[in-house]
Amino acid sequence: MKLNQIAALALASVLVLSVAACQSESNQQAVEGQGAAAQSNQAGQDQAASDQASDQASDQAADQDTEQGDSAADADIGVAAGGPIVIGSKNFTEAVIVAEMYAQALEGAGFAVERKLNLGATDIAHESLVSGHIDLYPEYTSTGALTVLKLEPMTDEAEILAAVRDGYKEQFNLVWLDPAPFNNPQALATRADVVEEYGIETYSDLAEAAPNLVIGAPPEFYEREDGLPGLMALYGGFQFKEERQLDPGLRYRALNEGDVDVVLAFGTDGQIAGYDLVLLEDDMHLYPPYQVAPVVRQATLDAYPDVATVLNGLAPALTSEQMQRLNWMVDGPDKLEPADVARQFLQEQGIVE
Secondary structure, three states, X not given: OOHHHHHHHHHHHHHHHHHHHHHHHHHXXXXXXXXXXXXXXXXXXXXXXHHHHHHHHHHHHHHHHHHHHHHHHHHHHOOOOOOOEEEEOOOOHHHXXXXXXXXXXXXXXOOOEEEEOOOOOHXXXXXXXXHOOOOEEEEEHHHHHHHHOOOOOOOOHHHHHHHHHHHHHHHHOEEEOOOOOOEOOEEEEEOXXXXXXXXXXXXXXHHHHHHHOEEEEOHHHHOOOOOHHHHHHHHOOOOOOEEEEOOHHHHHHHHHOOOOOEEEEEOOOHHHHHOOOEEOEXXXXXXXXXXXXXXXXXXXXXXXXXXXXXXHHHHHHOOHHHHHHHHHHHHOOOOOOHHHHHHHHHHHOOOOO
């Protein structure tokens, strides 16, 4: 074999061995402790792992500092002076209508407004407010007390409002403005003919008449402490002739068609006004009041002090009867848009032109 061929083969062998060595070292670095490596290589791998862990820890600390800094900045600054007021809402008819009222009332007073409606449930809307993605949204007093602050149930409206105002200010630097008079608690509804036949006006009356009646409600109502078990414990009775499980979307049709005599409802459901139904009185106050009010970032009020004046001026017009009517305009056969319903109401009240 010629010398140059021998040299080429030798060079190729060296290259193959070199590539294999590199691959082995790379595999050792990718999988900690794999195989038996030379002591110098293992030391190098340990140092690399240590450096990587140190870098990750530094990155995590930096991220935490950044998040805390952003949160602090949000709490101190909020929306920039002169920028739009961002209004959010939860994802059901009444919440969107009320948020639209807030937005249009503020626009009528000369404020620039941006809408972020239908955000989701309470946790999403609340976090959006705390983080500064929105400046305000409508919330219910007992939702704030029970769901956000995790307080014990209360029945006095003034006590609940004072509790959420203190708790939100202390924990989140958020402000509750004046609540509307309407109340949207869990409730029991029936037809006028049932009221007339059995003389039912209150939950106490219903507890006695229950053996003659059929109730319809979602499955959880029959298990939860704020459902049928709670009613039985507080009022006694409530032993219905039949307990039917109904999807919320079917309950009012079943009631109107006589399939059931009583249904689980909410105080400002549009169907109550739309179908001329009767809400029974919770005379022993099982359910706490749920009044709606704007919850606003303190920084937003610092930048726009007149926001409180405008929204507090709107609150007294929102009665339970009005909200039932407005909800029905959206959820009933007319299927109007929440923004149009809000505008019509504000015009009727002389709040906007």
